[in-house]
Amino acid sequence: MSAEAQNIIEESFKRLIKTYNPQPVVMERGEGAYAYDTDGKKYLDFACGIAVASLGHAHPKILKTLNDQASKMMTCQASYATKPKFECAKFLVDNSCFDLVYFSNSGTESVEAALKLARKWAYDKKGEGHSEIIAFRNSFHGRTYGAASVTEKRMSQPFFDPYLPDVQFATFNDIESVKALISKKTAAVIIEPVQGEGGLTPATPKFLKDLRALCDEHDAALIFDEVQAGMGRLGTFMAYEAFADEDGAVVEPDIGAWAKGMGGGFPVGCMMAKTEFGDALVPGTHGTTYGGNPLACAVALSVMQEINQPAFLENANKVGKFFMEGLANLQRESNKITDIRGMGLMIGVDSTIDIKTLIPALQKNGLLTTQAGKGTLRLTPPLILKQDQAQEALDILAKTLKEEG
Numbered sequence: 001m002s003a004e005a006q007n008i009i010e011e012s013f014k015r016l017i018k019t020y021n022p023q024p025v026v027m028e029r030g031e032g033a034y035a036y037d038t039d040g041k042k043y044l045d046f047a048c049g050i051a052v053a054s055l056g057h058a059h060p061k062i063l064k065t066l067n068d069q070a071s072k073m074m075t076c077q078a079s080y081a082t083k084p085k086f087e088c089a090k091f092l093v094d095n096s097c098f099d100l101v102y103f104s105n106s107g108t109e110s111v112e113a114a115l116k117l118a119r120k121w122a123y124d125k126k127g128e129g130h131s132e133i134i135a136f137r138n139s140f141h142g143r144t145y146g147a148a149s150v151t152e153k154r155m156s157q158p159f160f161d162p163y164l165p166d167v168q169f170a171t172f173n174d175i176e177s178v179k180a181l182i183s184k185k186t187a188a189v190i191i192e193p194v195q196g197e198g199g200l201t202p203a204t205p206k207f208l209k210d211l212r213a214l215c216d217e218h219d220a221a222l223i224f225d226e227v228q229a230g231m232g233r234l235g236t237f238m239a240y241e242a243f244a245d246e247d248g249a250v251v252e253p254d255i256g257a258w259a260k261g262m263g264g265g266f267p268v269g270c271m272m273a274k275t276e277f278g279d280a281l282v283p284g285t286h287g288t289t290y291g292g293n294p295l296a297c298a299v300a301l302s303v304m305q306e307i308n309q310p311a312f313l314e315n316a317n318k319v320g321k322f323f324m325e326g327l328a329n330l331q332r333e334s335n336k337i338t339d340i341r342g343m344g345l346m347i348g349v350d351s352t353i354d355i356k357t358l359i360p361a362l363q364k365n366g367l368l369t370t371q372a373g374k375g376t377l378r379l380t381p382p383l384i385l386k387q388d389q390a391q392e393a394l395d396i397l398a399k400t401l402k403e404e405g
Protein backbone atom coordinates (compact mmCIF):
# COMPACT_ATOMS: atom_id res chain seq x y z
CA MET A 1 0.00 0.00 0.00
CA SER A 2 1.26 3.51 -0.79
CA ALA A 3 2.33 5.79 2.06
CA GLU A 4 -0.48 8.17 1.07
CA ALA A 5 -3.15 5.47 1.38
CA GLN A 6 -1.71 4.35 4.73
CA ASN A 7 -1.81 7.94 5.96
CA ILE A 8 -5.43 8.48 4.82
CA ILE A 9 -6.55 5.34 6.69
CA GLU A 10 -4.70 6.16 9.89
CA GLU A 11 -5.55 9.84 9.99
CA SER A 12 -9.21 9.41 9.08
CA PHE A 13 -9.79 6.71 11.67
CA LYS A 14 -8.24 8.94 14.33
CA ARG A 15 -11.04 11.35 13.59
CA LEU A 16 -13.99 8.98 13.11
CA ILE A 17 -16.22 7.45 15.76
CA LYS A 18 -15.36 3.79 15.44
CA THR A 19 -18.63 2.23 14.32
CA TYR A 20 -16.72 0.24 11.67
CA ASN A 21 -13.39 -1.58 11.57
CA PRO A 22 -10.99 0.02 9.08
CA GLN A 23 -10.33 -1.69 5.72
CA PRO A 24 -6.72 -1.85 4.54
CA VAL A 25 -7.35 0.00 1.24
CA VAL A 26 -8.65 3.44 0.25
CA MET A 27 -11.37 3.38 -2.39
CA GLU A 28 -11.25 6.02 -5.08
CA ARG A 29 -13.59 5.38 -7.98
CA GLY A 30 -15.77 2.87 -9.74
CA GLU A 31 -16.90 1.98 -13.23
CA GLY A 32 -19.64 -0.56 -13.93
CA ALA A 33 -19.02 -3.68 -11.86
CA TYR A 34 -15.49 -2.63 -10.87
CA ALA A 35 -14.08 -0.47 -8.08
CA TYR A 36 -10.55 0.95 -7.93
CA ASP A 37 -8.44 1.93 -4.92
CA THR A 38 -6.05 4.88 -4.71
CA ASP A 39 -3.15 2.63 -5.67
CA GLY A 40 -4.93 1.80 -8.93
CA LYS A 41 -5.82 -1.78 -7.97
CA LYS A 42 -9.00 -3.06 -9.66
CA TYR A 43 -11.67 -5.04 -7.79
CA LEU A 44 -14.80 -6.79 -8.97
CA ASP A 45 -17.35 -5.24 -6.65
CA PHE A 46 -19.63 -7.90 -5.17
CA ALA A 47 -20.27 -5.72 -2.13
CA CYS A 48 -21.67 -2.69 -3.94
CA GLY A 49 -22.11 -0.75 -0.72
CA ILE A 50 -24.11 -3.82 0.43
CA ALA A 51 -26.66 -4.20 -2.35
CA VAL A 52 -26.70 -0.47 -3.13
CA ALA A 53 -24.98 0.13 -6.49
CA SER A 54 -27.71 -1.68 -8.41
CA LEU A 55 -26.61 -0.17 -11.75
CA GLY A 56 -22.92 -0.47 -10.90
CA HIS A 57 -20.65 2.54 -10.54
CA ALA A 58 -20.79 5.76 -12.55
CA HIS A 59 -23.78 4.69 -14.64
CA PRO A 60 -24.16 7.32 -17.40
CA LYS A 61 -27.90 7.64 -16.89
CA ILE A 62 -27.51 8.39 -13.17
CA LEU A 63 -24.75 10.89 -13.89
CA LYS A 64 -26.87 12.72 -16.44
CA THR A 65 -29.92 12.84 -14.15
CA LEU A 66 -27.80 14.06 -11.22
CA ASN A 67 -26.31 16.80 -13.33
CA ASP A 68 -29.58 17.88 -14.98
CA GLN A 69 -31.62 17.93 -11.77
CA ALA A 70 -28.89 19.44 -9.55
CA SER A 71 -28.59 22.36 -11.91
CA LYS A 72 -32.37 22.90 -11.71
CA MET A 73 -33.23 22.31 -8.04
CA MET A 74 -31.85 20.02 -5.34
CA THR A 75 -34.10 20.80 -2.41
CA CYS A 76 -37.41 22.31 -1.60
CA GLN A 77 -39.64 22.29 1.46
CA ALA A 78 -41.39 18.93 1.74
CA SER A 79 -44.98 20.21 1.46
CA TYR A 80 -44.41 21.44 -2.12
CA ALA A 81 -45.14 19.20 -5.06
CA THR A 82 -42.39 18.86 -7.63
CA LYS A 83 -42.36 17.08 -10.97
CA PRO A 84 -39.62 14.59 -9.92
CA LYS A 85 -41.53 13.72 -6.71
CA PHE A 86 -44.79 13.26 -8.62
CA GLU A 87 -43.16 11.15 -11.34
CA CYS A 88 -41.23 9.01 -8.86
CA ALA A 89 -44.33 8.37 -6.68
CA LYS A 90 -46.40 7.60 -9.80
CA PHE A 91 -43.79 5.11 -11.03
CA LEU A 92 -43.72 3.32 -7.68
CA VAL A 93 -47.52 3.12 -7.43
CA ASP A 94 -47.94 2.07 -11.08
CA ASN A 95 -45.39 -0.71 -10.69
CA SER A 96 -46.36 -2.21 -7.33
CA CYS A 97 -49.40 -3.34 -5.33
CA PHE A 98 -49.27 -0.15 -3.24
CA ASP A 99 -51.29 3.06 -3.46
CA LEU A 100 -49.38 5.59 -1.37
CA VAL A 101 -45.70 6.53 -0.99
CA TYR A 102 -43.67 8.21 1.75
CA PHE A 103 -40.12 9.16 0.75
CA SER A 104 -37.17 8.76 3.13
CA ASN A 105 -33.39 8.92 2.91
CA SER A 106 -32.34 5.48 4.16
CA GLY A 107 -33.53 1.99 4.99
CA THR A 108 -33.85 2.57 8.70
CA GLU A 109 -36.02 5.63 8.10
CA SER A 110 -38.29 3.64 5.76
CA VAL A 111 -38.70 1.00 8.47
CA GLU A 112 -39.26 3.65 11.13
CA ALA A 113 -42.05 5.16 9.00
CA ALA A 114 -43.57 1.70 8.44
CA LEU A 115 -43.67 0.96 12.19
CA LYS A 116 -45.22 4.33 13.05
CA LEU A 117 -47.76 3.91 10.28
CA ALA A 118 -48.73 0.41 11.46
CA ARG A 119 -49.17 1.49 15.06
CA LYS A 120 -51.23 4.54 14.08
CA TRP A 121 -53.38 2.37 11.78
CA ALA A 122 -53.94 -0.17 14.60
CA TYR A 123 -54.78 2.61 17.07
CA ASP A 124 -57.33 4.15 14.70
CA LYS A 125 -58.86 0.80 13.79
CA LYS A 126 -58.73 -1.16 17.05
CA GLY A 127 -58.18 1.51 19.73
CA GLU A 128 -55.54 1.89 22.43
CA GLY A 129 -53.46 -1.11 23.52
CA HIS A 130 -53.04 -2.75 20.11
CA SER A 131 -49.41 -1.85 19.66
CA GLU A 132 -47.67 -5.22 19.64
CA ILE A 133 -45.20 -5.95 16.86
CA ILE A 134 -43.92 -9.36 15.87
CA ALA A 135 -40.49 -9.56 14.24
CA PHE A 136 -38.18 -12.53 13.58
CA ARG A 137 -35.04 -14.03 15.01
CA ASN A 138 -31.98 -13.18 12.89
CA SER A 139 -33.81 -10.11 11.56
CA PHE A 140 -32.17 -6.85 10.65
CA HIS A 141 -34.18 -3.69 10.07
CA GLY A 142 -31.80 -0.82 10.86
CA ARG A 143 -30.13 1.08 13.65
CA THR A 144 -32.50 3.85 14.73
CA TYR A 145 -34.53 3.02 17.85
CA GLY A 146 -37.70 1.70 16.24
CA ALA A 147 -35.85 -0.34 13.62
CA ALA A 148 -33.28 -1.54 16.18
CA SER A 149 -36.15 -2.62 18.45
CA VAL A 150 -37.41 -5.09 15.82
CA THR A 151 -33.87 -6.30 15.09
CA GLU A 152 -32.95 -9.39 17.08
CA LYS A 153 -29.48 -8.06 17.85
CA ARG A 154 -31.11 -5.87 20.51
CA MET A 155 -31.01 -8.95 22.74
CA SER A 156 -27.21 -8.78 22.81
CA GLN A 157 -27.01 -4.98 23.18
CA PRO A 158 -28.65 -4.22 26.54
CA PHE A 159 -26.56 -1.05 26.85
CA PHE A 160 -29.11 0.64 24.55
CA ASP A 161 -32.09 -0.28 26.77
CA PRO A 162 -34.89 0.58 26.91
CA TYR A 163 -35.89 -0.33 23.37
CA LEU A 164 -39.44 0.02 22.02
CA PRO A 165 -41.84 -2.01 24.19
CA ASP A 166 -44.35 -4.58 22.87
CA VAL A 167 -41.98 -6.30 20.43
CA GLN A 168 -41.66 -10.09 20.28
CA PHE A 169 -39.57 -12.38 18.09
CA ALA A 170 -40.89 -15.43 16.28
CA THR A 171 -38.86 -18.02 14.37
CA PHE A 172 -38.34 -17.37 10.65
CA ASN A 173 -40.20 -19.84 8.40
CA ASP A 174 -42.01 -21.34 11.42
CA ILE A 175 -45.68 -20.37 11.33
CA GLU A 176 -46.44 -22.10 14.64
CA SER A 177 -44.06 -19.72 16.40
CA VAL A 178 -46.03 -16.76 14.96
CA LYS A 179 -49.35 -18.34 15.97
CA ALA A 180 -48.07 -18.54 19.53
CA LEU A 181 -47.51 -14.77 19.63
CA ILE A 182 -50.16 -13.16 17.41
CA SER A 183 -53.42 -11.82 18.84
CA LYS A 184 -55.86 -8.94 18.33
CA LYS A 185 -53.29 -6.81 20.20
CA THR A 186 -50.85 -7.24 17.34
CA ALA A 187 -50.46 -4.08 15.25
CA ALA A 188 -48.03 -5.58 12.74
CA VAL A 189 -45.75 -8.39 11.70
CA ILE A 190 -42.51 -7.24 10.07
CA ILE A 191 -40.42 -9.57 7.93
CA GLU A 192 -37.55 -9.49 5.43
CA PRO A 193 -38.59 -11.76 2.51
CA VAL A 194 -34.92 -12.76 2.34
CA GLN A 195 -33.09 -12.20 5.63
CA GLY A 196 -30.00 -10.24 4.60
CA GLU A 197 -27.80 -9.45 7.58
CA GLY A 198 -29.11 -12.59 9.27
CA GLY A 199 -27.41 -14.80 6.68
CA LEU A 200 -29.23 -14.69 3.28
CA THR A 201 -32.14 -16.95 4.19
CA PRO A 202 -35.22 -16.74 1.94
CA ALA A 203 -38.71 -17.12 3.36
CA THR A 204 -40.71 -19.94 1.80
CA PRO A 205 -43.72 -18.91 -0.33
CA LYS A 206 -45.89 -21.11 1.93
CA PHE A 207 -44.67 -19.33 5.07
CA LEU A 208 -45.45 -15.90 3.56
CA LYS A 209 -48.90 -17.12 2.50
CA ASP A 210 -49.64 -18.46 5.99
CA LEU A 211 -48.35 -15.23 7.51
CA ARG A 212 -50.72 -13.24 5.29
CA ALA A 213 -53.66 -15.37 6.43
CA LEU A 214 -52.70 -15.01 10.12
CA CYS A 215 -52.41 -11.21 9.78
CA ASP A 216 -55.82 -11.06 8.10
CA GLU A 217 -57.36 -13.23 10.80
CA HIS A 218 -56.02 -10.98 13.59
CA ASP A 219 -56.38 -7.62 11.84
CA ALA A 220 -52.64 -7.04 11.89
CA ALA A 221 -50.64 -5.20 9.22
CA LEU A 222 -48.10 -7.24 7.25
CA ILE A 223 -44.90 -5.27 6.64
CA PHE A 224 -42.24 -6.44 4.19
CA ASP A 225 -38.81 -4.92 4.69
CA GLU A 226 -37.49 -4.97 1.11
CA VAL A 227 -34.62 -2.60 1.84
CA GLN A 228 -31.97 -5.14 0.79
CA ALA A 229 -34.01 -7.61 -1.29
CA GLY A 230 -36.16 -5.17 -3.29
CA MET A 231 -35.62 -3.18 -6.48
CA GLY A 232 -34.59 -5.98 -8.83
CA ARG A 233 -32.17 -7.83 -6.54
CA LEU A 234 -34.26 -11.02 -6.59
CA GLY A 235 -34.87 -10.77 -10.33
CA THR A 236 -38.25 -9.11 -9.87
CA PHE A 237 -38.83 -5.37 -9.42
CA MET A 238 -40.45 -5.77 -5.99
CA ALA A 239 -39.11 -8.54 -3.74
CA TYR A 240 -42.61 -9.79 -2.88
CA GLU A 241 -43.13 -10.68 -6.57
CA ALA A 242 -40.38 -13.30 -6.36
CA PHE A 243 -42.39 -15.52 -4.00
CA ALA A 244 -45.13 -16.79 -6.27
CA ASP A 245 -46.69 -20.12 -5.27
CA GLU A 246 -47.35 -23.02 -7.69
CA ASP A 247 -50.38 -21.15 -9.10
CA GLY A 248 -48.36 -17.98 -9.67
CA ALA A 249 -50.13 -16.13 -6.84
CA VAL A 250 -48.01 -13.72 -4.78
CA VAL A 251 -48.49 -12.52 -1.22
CA GLU A 252 -49.03 -8.78 -1.11
CA PRO A 253 -47.91 -6.98 2.03
CA ASP A 254 -49.92 -4.02 3.40
CA ILE A 255 -46.84 -1.90 3.99
CA GLY A 256 -43.28 -2.08 2.66
CA ALA A 257 -39.88 -0.44 3.11
CA TRP A 258 -37.20 0.22 0.45
CA ALA A 259 -33.85 1.99 0.13
CA LYS A 260 -30.39 0.72 -0.94
CA GLY A 261 -30.71 -0.29 -4.64
CA MET A 262 -33.51 2.24 -5.20
CA GLY A 263 -31.02 5.10 -5.58
CA GLY A 264 -28.16 3.08 -7.06
CA GLY A 265 -25.83 4.86 -4.60
CA PHE A 266 -27.76 8.05 -4.01
CA PRO A 267 -29.28 8.06 -0.48
CA VAL A 268 -33.00 7.65 -0.99
CA GLY A 269 -35.68 5.29 0.31
CA CYS A 270 -39.39 4.98 0.67
CA MET A 271 -42.20 3.40 2.63
CA MET A 272 -45.28 2.38 0.66
CA ALA A 273 -48.71 1.27 1.79
CA LYS A 274 -52.13 0.29 0.59
CA THR A 275 -54.65 3.12 0.96
CA GLU A 276 -56.34 1.85 4.13
CA PHE A 277 -52.97 1.81 5.90
CA GLY A 278 -51.28 4.81 4.30
CA ASP A 279 -54.22 7.07 5.17
CA ALA A 280 -53.44 6.61 8.87
CA LEU A 281 -50.60 9.13 8.77
CA VAL A 282 -51.86 12.71 8.51
CA PRO A 283 -50.08 16.10 8.69
CA GLY A 284 -48.18 16.46 11.95
CA THR A 285 -47.73 12.72 12.60
CA HIS A 286 -44.57 12.13 10.58
CA GLY A 287 -42.25 13.89 8.11
CA THR A 288 -38.69 14.55 6.99
CA THR A 289 -36.60 17.50 5.79
CA TYR A 290 -34.82 15.70 2.97
CA GLY A 291 -37.23 12.90 2.07
CA GLY A 292 -38.73 13.35 -1.39
CA ASN A 293 -36.29 16.08 -2.43
CA PRO A 294 -36.25 16.68 -6.20
CA LEU A 295 -32.69 15.43 -6.69
CA ALA A 296 -33.26 12.12 -4.86
CA CYS A 297 -36.57 11.53 -6.63
CA ALA A 298 -35.13 12.27 -10.09
CA VAL A 299 -32.24 9.85 -9.49
CA ALA A 300 -34.47 7.13 -7.98
CA LEU A 301 -36.83 7.41 -10.93
CA SER A 302 -34.06 6.93 -13.49
CA VAL A 303 -32.61 4.00 -11.54
CA MET A 304 -36.00 2.29 -11.22
CA GLN A 305 -36.89 2.92 -14.88
CA GLU A 306 -33.67 1.15 -15.80
CA ILE A 307 -34.24 -1.78 -13.43
CA ASN A 308 -37.90 -2.39 -14.18
CA GLN A 309 -37.44 -3.45 -17.79
CA PRO A 310 -37.96 -7.07 -18.83
CA ALA A 311 -34.50 -7.35 -20.44
CA PHE A 312 -32.77 -5.88 -17.38
CA LEU A 313 -34.54 -8.17 -14.92
CA GLU A 314 -34.01 -11.13 -17.24
CA ASN A 315 -30.26 -10.43 -17.24
CA ALA A 316 -30.20 -10.26 -13.42
CA ASN A 317 -32.08 -13.57 -13.32
CA LYS A 318 -29.91 -15.24 -15.94
CA VAL A 319 -26.60 -14.14 -14.46
CA GLY A 320 -27.85 -14.94 -10.94
CA LYS A 321 -28.69 -18.47 -12.07
CA PHE A 322 -25.34 -18.86 -13.84
CA PHE A 323 -23.52 -17.69 -10.72
CA MET A 324 -25.51 -20.01 -8.43
CA GLU A 325 -24.75 -22.96 -10.73
CA GLY A 326 -21.08 -21.99 -10.71
CA LEU A 327 -21.11 -21.94 -6.91
CA ALA A 328 -22.77 -25.36 -6.83
CA ASN A 329 -19.97 -26.67 -9.11
CA LEU A 330 -17.38 -25.13 -6.80
CA GLN A 331 -19.06 -26.83 -3.86
CA ARG A 332 -18.83 -30.18 -5.66
CA GLU A 333 -15.18 -29.64 -6.58
CA SER A 334 -14.00 -28.35 -3.23
CA ASN A 335 -14.93 -29.56 0.21
CA LYS A 336 -14.69 -26.05 1.56
CA ILE A 337 -18.20 -24.78 0.75
CA THR A 338 -20.74 -26.04 3.28
CA ASP A 339 -23.89 -24.17 2.17
CA ILE A 340 -25.16 -21.83 -0.55
CA ARG A 341 -28.30 -19.75 0.05
CA GLY A 342 -30.15 -16.83 -1.47
CA MET A 343 -32.17 -15.76 -4.48
CA GLY A 344 -31.37 -13.77 -7.61
CA LEU A 345 -28.24 -11.72 -6.97
CA MET A 346 -28.52 -11.84 -3.17
CA ILE A 347 -26.34 -14.80 -2.29
CA GLY A 348 -24.75 -16.26 0.82
CA VAL A 349 -21.98 -18.85 1.00
CA ASP A 350 -20.90 -20.70 4.15
CA SER A 351 -17.45 -22.20 4.07
CA THR A 352 -15.00 -23.99 6.31
CA ILE A 353 -12.65 -21.01 6.05
CA ASP A 354 -12.98 -18.41 8.80
CA ILE A 355 -14.85 -15.44 7.34
CA LYS A 356 -12.31 -13.08 8.95
CA THR A 357 -9.66 -14.72 6.75
CA LEU A 358 -11.79 -15.28 3.66
CA ILE A 359 -13.01 -11.71 3.04
CA PRO A 360 -9.50 -10.12 3.18
CA ALA A 361 -8.12 -12.96 1.02
CA LEU A 362 -10.82 -12.34 -1.61
CA GLN A 363 -10.11 -8.63 -1.44
CA LYS A 364 -6.40 -9.31 -2.00
CA ASN A 365 -7.36 -11.40 -5.05
CA GLY A 366 -9.59 -8.64 -6.42
CA LEU A 367 -13.11 -9.48 -5.22
CA LEU A 368 -14.99 -7.23 -2.78
CA THR A 369 -17.51 -9.02 -0.55
CA THR A 370 -19.15 -8.54 2.85
CA GLN A 371 -20.09 -10.66 5.83
CA ALA A 372 -23.62 -11.55 6.89
CA GLY A 373 -24.82 -13.52 9.89
CA LYS A 374 -22.17 -15.10 12.08
CA GLY A 375 -19.84 -16.16 9.29
CA THR A 376 -21.62 -16.12 5.93
CA LEU A 377 -19.92 -14.66 2.86
CA ARG A 378 -22.41 -12.26 1.28
CA LEU A 379 -22.35 -11.62 -2.47
CA THR A 380 -24.47 -8.72 -3.71
CA PRO A 381 -23.05 -7.75 -7.12
CA PRO A 382 -24.50 -4.99 -9.30
CA LEU A 383 -27.59 -6.07 -11.24
CA ILE A 384 -25.83 -5.09 -14.50
CA LEU A 385 -23.38 -7.96 -13.94
CA LYS A 386 -22.38 -9.80 -17.11
CA GLN A 387 -21.84 -13.53 -17.36
CA ASP A 388 -18.07 -13.21 -17.93
CA GLN A 389 -17.82 -11.03 -14.81
CA ALA A 390 -19.76 -13.66 -12.83
CA GLN A 391 -17.24 -16.22 -14.13
CA GLU A 392 -14.38 -13.93 -13.09
CA ALA A 393 -15.79 -13.85 -9.54
CA LEU A 394 -16.15 -17.65 -9.53
CA ASP A 395 -12.51 -17.98 -10.62
CA ILE A 396 -11.35 -15.68 -7.82
CA LEU A 397 -13.44 -17.65 -5.33
CA ALA A 398 -12.01 -20.98 -6.55
CA LYS A 399 -8.45 -19.65 -6.39
CA THR A 400 -8.96 -18.18 -2.91
CA LEU A 401 -10.59 -21.31 -1.53
CA LYS A 402 -7.62 -23.30 -2.78
CA GLU A 403 -5.05 -20.87 -1.35
CA GLU A 404 -6.75 -20.59 2.03
CA GLY A 405 -7.41 -24.28 2.45
Ligand SMILES: Cc1ncc(COP(=O)(O)O)c(C=O)c1O
Pocket residue numbers: 050106107108109111140141142143192196197225226227228229259260
Ligand atom coordinates in the same frame (compact mmCIF):
# COMPACT_ATOMS: atom_id res chain seq x y z
C1 LIG B 1 -33.40 -5.44 5.46
C2 LIG B 1 -32.79 -4.14 5.89
N1 LIG B 1 -33.57 -3.22 6.46
C3 LIG B 1 -33.09 -2.03 6.85
C4 LIG B 1 -31.76 -1.71 6.70
C5 LIG B 1 -31.24 -0.39 7.16
O1 LIG B 1 -30.89 0.39 6.07
P1 LIG B 1 -29.92 1.67 6.22
O2 LIG B 1 -28.56 1.13 6.54
O3 LIG B 1 -30.01 2.36 4.90
O4 LIG B 1 -30.47 2.49 7.33
C6 LIG B 1 -30.90 -2.64 6.11
C7 LIG B 1 -29.47 -2.35 5.93
O5 LIG B 1 -28.63 -3.18 5.77
C8 LIG B 1 -31.43 -3.90 5.69
O6 LIG B 1 -30.66 -4.83 5.12
